[in-house]
Amino acid sequence: MTLNLHNTYTRQKEAFRPIDPGNVRMYVCGPTVYDDIHIGNARPLVIFDVLARVLRDAYGDGNVTYARNITDVDDKIIERAAENGEEIEALTVRTTENFHAAAAALGCLPPDVEPRATDHIPQMIALIEHLIGKQHAYAEQGHVLFDVPSMPEYGKLSGRNRDEMIAGARVEVAPYKRDPADFVLWKPSADDQPGWDSPWGRGRPGWHLECSAMSEEHLGASFDIHGGGVDLVFPHHENEIAQSLCAHPDDSFARTWVHNGYLMSEGEKMSKSLGNFYTVTDLLVEFPGEALRLALLKTHYRQPLDFTRDGVREARQELNRFYRALALHETGVSDGEAHAVPNDVSDAVYDDLNTPLALSGLHAAADAAFAAETPEDVAAATGALKAAGELLGLLQQDPEVWFQGDGDAAIDALIAERIAARDAKDFARADEIRDQLAADGIVLEDGPGGTTWRREG
Ligand SMILES: [Zn+2]
Structure with a gap:
């Protein structure tokens, strides 16, 4: 079956063809570990977990490499640790643990590799040196900047013109910049800030650079899918493309760019002052993680999603219904078949991850279980429901x-x-x-x- 994915880079839905079907590679930008994740961060986590499951379904479990990084050096981390009066490492370790717990509660399988930025400083320095050697970057006053005018095709992913780019990045005109659009690859660290020795003095990498170095290290200079939230298209992903393609002009970097839409909360932009700012940890006190996951999958990933507590309550009711259907299955009864995902569900998921349509297929399977007249028919319907649920990361618990x-x-x-x-x-x-x-x-x-x-x- 062909997997179709919308590619942000070409702005169309395309038949996905991996570079190597024996090793399908996907990189997704992971969290900057300075704060517990909120429900907006949970959306890409769940969406790309579904995509990883679909890739494994399509190409085989052992033939997919899903990399999701941890950004554990960033100015937000430095600022938050100072605010908390906490050591940076204590903050990043604690936040990473919270992230892993939230991901597990949301039914996300661990990625195949989870690189940490601080474990890849030598690769980042080498990448910067490479870009300087190719005259795509320059050192100035302890900083290293990417020279945006050196790349004529810069801006292709986001489709922004130069003025929009400068406004969108809220760039300052700094004395060490040759062009206002140039962005930082390396910056100097004060004595009380985390830093590593480099040819440009003691300093630390820029965020964009981290992902270019880590994806290359683990997936190569050409790989299949790069994912993240739509808020990362500019400047983060635009800058990753600039760094990676200028360093390796004969490679493609990511061939398919997949972005999930924005998340609103209770009809408005999420903000602490509006009381609609929900961390996953807080929501898990009230709701099962599986209900949060289902609530996130009820909207197509490219659409804006309005997350509401009522929506989670509805999702929980739906799960109650699915699990009541699964509970009809009598242990030991079999219809003699290995259960495949029903066609309507896989057709929907393979068509650019149409999870809302796939979920209607789960309801159809539950209907069939309730209507079944023999234990064998129940076994067939519940087997199909469970297989369909697994593709979406749902319904894997014992109903009891x-x-x-x-x-x-x-x-x-x-x-x-x-x-x-x-x-x-x-x-x-x-x-x-x-x-x-x-x-x-x-x-x-x-x-x-x-x-x-x-x-x-
Ligand atoms: Zn990234």
Whole structure:
């Protein structure tokens, strides 16, 4: 089956053809580890996990290399550590652990390689020297700058003209820059800042350079897919292309560029002052990670997504339905077949990751399970549902675990929310929560000691 992907570089949907089907290579920009990830960061995490699963489905488990980096040297990290009064390493280690825990809770498989920027300083210095040797970069006052006018095709990915580029990068005219569009490859470090010895003095790499060096080290100078959020197209990815193609003009760097759309939260741009800034850790107190994942997959990845808590509640109801269907399967009963992903689901996913359409295929499989009249038909329908879920990273828990583990925490959180709603005299919301739980077979009993619940039947 052909995998079609929209390529930001060519602005069209294309049939994906890997350079080497025996080693399909994808690089995705990972987190800068200065703060816990928020739901906007979770979107690319989940989307590119689905793409990695689809590539493994298409080319075989052992034939895909998915690299996602950790940016552990950056000015944001230096600033946050100073604000917290914390050692830089303590901050980056703690934040990386939180990131891994969030990724696992969202059902994301670990990438095949997870390079850290600080482990690749020699490669970054070598790349800069290479660019200076080819007259695409110059050293000035302890800085090394990429010489943007030396690359006539600069700006092709984002399609921005020169004025827009300068405005978009909010560049300062600095005395060490020959052109306002030039960007930093290396900068000097003060004594109390992290730094490494280099031909240009003690300093540290620029963010854009880190990804060019790490992708080359792990995937080569030509590879298949580069991914990230649409906010990274300019300047980050534009600058990665400039660095990598000018260093290796005979290579292609990434051939397909995949970008997910923006995420809004409760209808607005996420911001701490609006109260719609959700970290994944906070959301996981209230919701199962799988419900967050499903909520993120209900919108096509290229569309803007409006993340809402109501949307997660709906996603949890859908998962309840899927798991109720899976629970119909009697252990030991088989329809005698190995279960493939149903065609409507794989067709949708292979068509530029159309996850909303694929999810309607999961509902069709659940319908078939509820309508099945023999244990063998149930086995066939639930087998198809589970295979389809796996391609999307869903429905891999035992239904009993779903309903008791994550389910209990979710029920407790809803009950707490209902109590808060009643205290705030928001009786409509309180009733809505009671009805929602009733629909899942959860009966609430309000007594003098508080609210308890039981499962019906
Ligand atoms: Zn990057």
